[in-house]
Amino acid sequence: MEQFITxxxxxxxxxxxxxxxxxxxxxxxxxxxxxxxxxDGLFAAWRKDPDFILNQPxxxxxxxxxxxxxxxxxxxxxxxxxxxxxxxxKVVLASRFADIFRGNSGKGGLLTAQVPQDVIxxxxxxxxxxxxxxxxxxxxxxxxxAGDLVADFEVDDYVRWRLMEGLDDxxxxxxxxxxxxxxxxxxxxxxxxxx
Amino acid sequence: MGRTLAEKVWQAxxxxxxxxxxxxxxxxxxxxxxxxxxxxxxxxxxxxRTVRRPDLTLAxxxxxxxTLDIDKPITDPISRAQLEALRVNCAEFGVPVYSLxxxxxxxxxxxxxxxxLTQPGMTVVCGDSHTSTHGAFGALAFGIxxxxxxxxxxxxxxPLKPFKTMAITVEGELPAGVSAKDxxxxxxxKIGTGGGQGYVLExxxxxxxxxxxxxxxxxxxxxxxxxxxxxxxxxxxxxxxYLKGRDRAPQGALWDEAVAxxxxxxxxxxxxxxxxxxxxxxxxSPFVTWGTNPGQxxxxxxxxxxxxxxxxxxxxxxxxxxxxxMDLTPGTPLRQIPIDTVFVGSxxxxxxxxxxxxxxxxxxxxxxxxxxxxVVPGSVRVRLQAESEGLGEVFxxxxxEWRQAGCxxxxxxxxxxxxxGERSASTSNRNFEGRQGPGGRTHLVSPAVAAATxxxxxxxxxxxxx
Numbered sequence: 001m002e003q004f005i006t007x008x009x010x011x012x013x014x015x016x017x018x019x020x021x022x023x024x025x026x027x028x029x030x031x032x033x034x035x036x037x038x039x040d041g042l043f044a045a046w047r048k049d050p051d052f053i054l055n056q057p058x059x060x061x062x063x064x065x066x067x068x069x070x071x072x073x074x075x076x077x078x079x080x081x082x083x084x085x086x087x088x089x090k091v092v093l094a095s096r097f098a099d100i101f102r103g104n105s106g107k108g109g110l111l112t113a114q115v116p117q118d119v120i121x122x123x124x125x126x127x128x129x130x131x132x133x134x135x136x137x138x139x140x141x142x143x144x145x146a147g148d149l150v151a152d153f154e155v156d157d158y159v160r161w162r163l164m165e166g167l168d169d170x171x172x173x174x175x176x177x178x179x180x181x182x183x184x185x186x187x188x189x190x191x192x193x194x195x
Numbered sequence: 196m197g198r199t200l201a202e203k204v205w206q207a208x209x210x211x212x213x214x215x216x217x218x219x220x221x222x223x224x225x226x227x228x229x230x231x232x233x234x235x236x237x238x239x240x241x242x243x244r245t246v247r248r249p250d251l252t253l254a255x256x257x258x259x260x261x262t263l264d265i266d267k268p269i270t271d272p273i274s275r276a277q278l279e280a281l282r283v284n285c286a287e288f289g290v291p292v293y294s295l296x297x298x299x300x301x302x303x304x305x306x307x308x309x310x311x312l313t314q315p316g317m318t319v320v321c322g323d324s325h326t327s328t329h330g331a332f333g334a335l336a337f338g339i340x341x342x343x344x345x346x347x348x349x350x351x352x353x354p355l356k357p358f359k360t361m362a363i364t365v366e367g368e369l370p371a372g373v374s375a376k377d378x379x380x381x382x383x384x385k386i387g388t389g390g391g392q393g394y395v396l397e398x399x400x401x402x403x404x405x406x407x408x409x410x411x412x413x414x415x416x417x418x419x420x421x422x423x424x425x426x427x428x429x430x431x432x433x434x435x436x437y438l439k440g441r442d443r444a445p446q447g448a449l450w451d452e453a454v455a456x457x458x459x460x461x462x463x464x465x466x467x468x469x470x471x472x473x474x475x476x477x478x479x480s481p482f483v484t485w486g487t488n489p490g491q492x493x494x495x496x497x498x499x500x501x502x503x504x505x506x507x508x509x510x511x512x513x514x515x516x517x518x519x520x521m522d523l524t525p526g527t528p529l530r531q532i533p534i535d536t537v538f539v540g541s542x543x544x545x546x547x548x549x550x551x552x553x554x555x556x557x558x559x560x561x562x563x564x565x566x567x568x569x570v571v572p573g574s575v576r577v578r579l580q581a582e583s584e585g586l587g588e589v590f591x592x593x594x595x596e597w598r599q600a601g602c603x604x605x606x607x608x609x610x611x612x613x614x615x616g617e618r619s620a621s622t623s624n625r626n627f628e629g630r631q632g633p634g635g636r637t638h639l640v641s642p643a644v645a646a647a648t649x650x651x652x653x654x655x656x657x658x659x660x661x
């Protein structure tokens with residue numbers, strides 16, 4: 001996994017709340033068995049509308065999404081994270097994220113930075129006024145900077161550490177192989193098996 | 196200090212604890228389906244890893260499978276590729292799989308419990324958010340993403356930060372005609388789609404205790420729609436009666452040992468929850484959704500809300516947008532909303548008890564000419580049981596289509612879809628835009644309301660029928 005220290009890019013305002021993972025990527029795109037190429041499914045229904053924010057010329061090439069509260073609700077599909085990443089997003093900013101989506105993002109290397117809704121509103125105004133505004137997402141300092149705005153964001157300590165180190169979860173867990181073996185040996189005999 | 200049910204199950208599965216890091220939890224049961232697993236198996240292959248415990252892993256084909264002509268080749272090439280990938284992966288890694296045509300095939304969250312694989316006190320995961328269903332047994336069960344699927348396949352563990360706990364107490368007797376689905380839609384409307392974020396919900400109180408296992412599964416299933424990671428109900432005699440004698444339930448001395456352990460799991464009297472919600476059962480009535488998320492629900496006796504009712508700008512915009520998508524006018528009585536499609540099924544309401552509730556309404560009645568009604572059992576076993584009780588005949592005699600098992604129109608990955616502009620009353624779990632087909636409109640309802648709606652041609656409860 002790529003290390004994430006600081007990201008600098010332009011941002012798109014997504015003025016919607018409760019953006020569920022069915023909107024981020026509809027189920028029809030989930031039938032693929034590959035891990036890449038999901039960018040065409042990102043917000044597929046909304047992108048049919050020429051006025052949708054990501055279709056507007058001034059928001060091409062964005063890498064930061066500034067969304068309304070409760071982003072990523074619904075289905076656990078990790079494809080939602082892949083679609084955002086394949087499209088070019090490195091960071092999503094929102095005042096609240098759904099748990100599974102947030103977990104999936106951390107594992108996939110997409111930063112979900114949580115800021116209060118008033119910071120989101122301020123960011124919306126800044127990037128709508130000037131879409132070329134350079135937005136800095138500094139994971140080291142847990143800070144987002146855009147124009148005159150400087151705001152701290154919340155991110156889980158452990159997720160931050162993993163993102164900054166670019167570490168793979170399975171590799172970390174396998175360092176605990178001895179404990180897993182010991183735990184397994186102590187499991188009660190009444191627990192079921194599938195075979 | 197006392198501990199909650201969730202805390203007890205959590206603590207019994209900690210493999211490794213270190214300050215400032217997530218706990219490493221052991222996973223007792225890992226359920227797998229064709230949609231969220233191909234990339235996980237690929238990851239194992241790429242890293243030269245194996246499945247650590249195939250005997251604690253079970254795969255079923257559900258999301259993509261057709262519900263008609265299941266003996267013929269699947270026509271959608273991508274669906275076929277995904278099902279074939281699952282079969283190849285399971286064969287290569289030694290994971291048992293129930294494929295289309297197998298008598299044990301069905302929706303992953305129906306199959307686990309009916310086999311007796313889901314038991315109190317277990318940790319259960321699946322690459323599917325509705326894994327919360329299994330919490331009905333007092334298991335800690337939650338959905339995970341594909342990279343976590345890979346992680347569990349490789350290590351049988353998962354690094355997790357502890358959840359907070361929320362008690363949802365429903366006290367009193369549920370009024371006649373109020374089912375678990377109505378309770379859950381009322382809970383979500385009360386706490387919101389984000390209200391459960393970061394929490395494991397524990398459903399408590401006399402109304403919950405009175406629910407069957409099927410009802411408890413419906414309730415826990417929808418916990419994710421309140422944003423919660425999991426929902427749980429403490430095990431009791433209803434749980435034990437359901438489990439006893441099932442294929443994978445413990446037998447003989449092991450049964451007694453298991454029950455002794457299970458009986459220690461309910462939350463202690465002095466346990467403290469991080470949050471509490473109280474609902475008076477007597478205030479509940481049949482609930483339906485009017486909008487595009489499961490929190491946008493109201494009693495069936497209500498009218499379509501107005502954006503002007505919103506308490507803040509974010510909600511106002513959300514209501515406005517939902518009404519536009521749903522093509523509804525504020526002030527319209529919900530009972531006057533015409534419905535053209537009725538879907539009965541899904542991991543929420545595709546069990547035998549749900550089908551019985553539907554048959555009780557349809558018996559001796561006809562589905563309205565303007566309505567297409569699909570009844571899709573949650574598993575092959577449910578289908579066979581329903582047939583043995585004569586329910587299949589009730590459905591077909593009423594003019595409904597009686598299909599084969601699968602996820603079907605809940606998420607429309609197979610050919611069962613709404614056409615643009617069609618409007619369904621659906622016993623499933625999500626009314627998101629396009630969920631049941633692009634441009635389709637969904638009203639979430641209980642099985643009894645679905646059946647009454649099919650007869651009436653508009654949203655209705657059984658008491659509305661002559």
